[in-house]
Amino acid sequence: MLYRSVIRALYDNGKIITQNIDKVIEEFTESFSGIISKDKKTGHIYILTSQSKKEEIASLENLYKIGYSSTSVQERIKNAENEPTYLMAPVKVESSWVCYNMNAQKFEQLIHQFFGHTCLEIDVNDKRGIRHTPREWFIVPLDAIEQAISLIISGEIVNYKYDKENEVIVER
DSSP states (O other): OHHHHHHHHHHHTTOOOOOOHHHHHHHHHHHHSOOOTTSOEEEEEEEEEEOOOOHHHHTOTTEEEEEEESSOHHHHHTTGGGOGGGTTSOEEEEEEEEEESSOHHHHHHHHHHHTGGGBOOOOEEOTTOOEEOOOSEEESOHHHHHHHHHHHHHTGGGGEEEETTTTEEEEO
16 A cells, blocks of 8 residues: 555656566565465455446546455456446456455455445446346545555554544544
């Protein structure tokens, strides 16, 4: 998350740093997390933005999909424009985390519950015309999502709630 903060600060000042995200995650994991060969990779938590051209979606600020995948994120999203869960449009990966020794699906459920009152209410028709209601899209700033993930990891999330009006996480 610190890496993303540095990128955002530089980008805001007219500069940008790029680096292979998979390599960054691997180096971070090896250097700082204490992950060893006995640890089991259980999946990925990811944050996406929609690249939809539909005005009703493209006009929404701070619209993010928070999801889980047991495969790589790139593998999971490769067919996004044909899947209602991705709003039938290509997506861009904003952040992702490799999860070890945990139930990543429960982690995803917890963060969905935390931001549940900000869930996008929209119906999407697939290519056959069948209506779907994607439930993993939230209207919340990226910084707040990343903060919530840190609070879940630390176990402190139970002491906080998301204030939708002010778009911040606050103590209960």
